[in-house]
Amino acid sequence: MIEREDAIAYIAKLERELQAAQSRIAALEREAALYLQHNRDLNRRLAALLSVSAALLIAHDIDTVVTIVVQRAIELFPGTATAYIYLFEHEPEERLQLRASAPEHTTPLFCSILAGIGAKAPRALLINGPELEYLLHQQQPEATLVRDSRQWPQSVLLAPLRIERQRMGVLIVCSEQLSHLYHPRDLPFVQALADLTVIAIDEIHQRQRATALQHDLALTQSLRAEAEARLNAAQAQLLQSAKLAAVGELSASVAHEINNPLYAARNSLYLVEQDLPPDAPQRTFLTIAQQELSRIARIITRMRDFYRPSRGELTNANINALLRETLELVTTHLRHSHVTVHTQLAPDLPPIVAHADQLRQVFLNIILNACDAMPGGGELTVRSELIASRPEEPMTLAVSISDTGVGIDPEHIPHLFEPFYTTKPHGTGLGLAISAHIITQHGGRILVDSQPGVGTTFTILLPLEPPPTAVAQGQ
Known part of the structure; x- marks a missing residue:
């Protein structure tokens, strides 16, 4: 009898252990399922980030970059209703301007408040229901608050756009208005998306600066070439002026020596002309000779005054x-x-x-x-x-x-x-x-x-x- 009771008790113990084992197995299966789901979600998000990175590589302007990011943000975080990107438009960093939203619609007032909070944060922030309501109550007037409260999301992810010490803007991801809440594990992904965004924007800025520098360099080189051309022209003109002055000095030094025999020749021709009869055929050639001798004299005078105005x-x-x-x-x-x-x-x-x-x-x-x-x-x-x-x-x-x-x-x-x-x-x-x-x-x-x-x-x-x-x- 005692053996039968011991057996029954032993069997009951085994059953309890079996149930406990089954419970542990079920818990392990649930944990494994959650792990697999987490891995699948992680792989999906990593693939989405890689896709965003590839898309940003071929984007050539900021508007294209921010449009891609807000559209992919909705796909990256399930339960997301809207996504916004605000950027600082002018230096100094005074004002945030909405640059993109998905889907496109009228932007609620609370977004500008959240943009100011997120842009000042060092890293990504997760703000859920009561905390979000408290922050908005602190920032918004009561009348506006009542009108705008129906559009409030249940949960918000804020990721600052910054590179080194420069603040460039903020990425805002808003959940649906029902019961969806973001999880802290979403923070690394929204920050990664923000980092990809700011890298793409900074690269565009760098390209624009490089283009401006190339233009300035080309302009500087052109101005330098123009200045060198003017300098060369001035030097050539100076050299030519020196040569012209040399011509004048040389002509002046020999003019006296040339003019003496010229005047002698002209006087000789004049004396010959006096001895010729008026109808002598040689007079024509004598006149030509006198004219050409006079022209030679004028040429000598002009060469002497070459570097001075003609008289x-x-x-x-x-x-x-x-x-x-x-x-x-x-x-x-x-x-x-x-x-x-x-x-x-x-x-x-x-x-x-x-x-x-x-x-x-x-x-x-x-x-x-x-x-x-x-x-x-x-x-x-x-x-x-x-x-x-x-x-x-x-x-x-x-x-x-x-x-x-x-x-x-x-x-x-x-x-x-x-x-x-x-x-x-x-x-x-x-x-x-x-x-x-x-x-x-x-x-x-x-x-x-x-x-x-x-x-x-x-x-x-x-x-x-x-x-x-x-x-x-x-x-």
């Missing part, structure tokens, strides 16, 4: 007549050089106020250069015409002298009008410099167009009215 007299000059006289003067030289001359002179050109002898010197110099450029012969074309670059601008007289010679290499063209620059073995480098100086004093300019092996064209542009400086010099 010659202004006259009404007929350009076509000056061109014909110049061509007549070099007819023999052109014929011996086997150069054929073509003239295309516009009829009825108005006379211009100019130093006729100076212009004749310019034409002669360019024609002789053209002849030198055609050692085996060729064609010389002289044109005159009136042109206007724009209808509203005054007419300009253009004289072009073209040859079919060897042409000028491109590297020489920028230096053609510099004193002492020459490509001729025995040239002085003064002819074109003096010509350019003369044309400039007349308010005009000389253009050069040349193709090696084809030929060269010098175009002289002269205004119909003299510049004020030329008038003053003529007086």
